Amino acid sequence: MPTTTIEGHHIQVDAEGFMTDPMEWSEDLAKALAAQIGIELTDEHWKAIKFVRQDFADQGETATLRRMSVVGEIPTKQLFALFPQKPAKKLAYVAGLPKPRGCV
Template sequence: MPTTTIDGHTIEVDDEGFLLDPHEWTESLATCLAAQIGIDLTDEHWKAIRFLRDDFAEQGETATLRRVSVVGGIPTKSLFQLFPQKPAKKLAYVAGLPKPHGCV
């Protein structure tokens, strides 16, 4: 398995750079991951990230963009503004979770 060093920690990642163990995630690591893809985290970003992580803990899989919008109460348009171009993939990446099913 590939490894990478982020924020001074060596972590295992998949071929696309997604964390293999969501328990290795920290808020500090999220800030570094976001910076790598050109995102400066705001309170609105954190709302989406925390929803995604909490939902993952309950459901056992990464929520789709639709679920984040409907259940998490964050409009899809806002998610595209917060995580441009590929919001589901970028949100999952920053949250330290696997890509949602069906995400390319």
């Protein structure tokens, strides 16, 4: 499995760059991952990140955009504003989770 180093953090990633071991994630690493895709994290970003990480721990898979909106109670428009273009993928990337299986 490939590994990469981001700001001194050695992490295991898949071919698309998504982390494969959520236990390697940290808030400092999230900031570095977000910066790589041009996002500066705000309290609203952290709310979404905390939801998807907890949901992953509970469900065993990364939440889809629909689940983030319905269960996480984060409006889809807000997700697109926070994580432009591909919010589910970008949120999973920053949260140190596998790429979501479905887009909705």
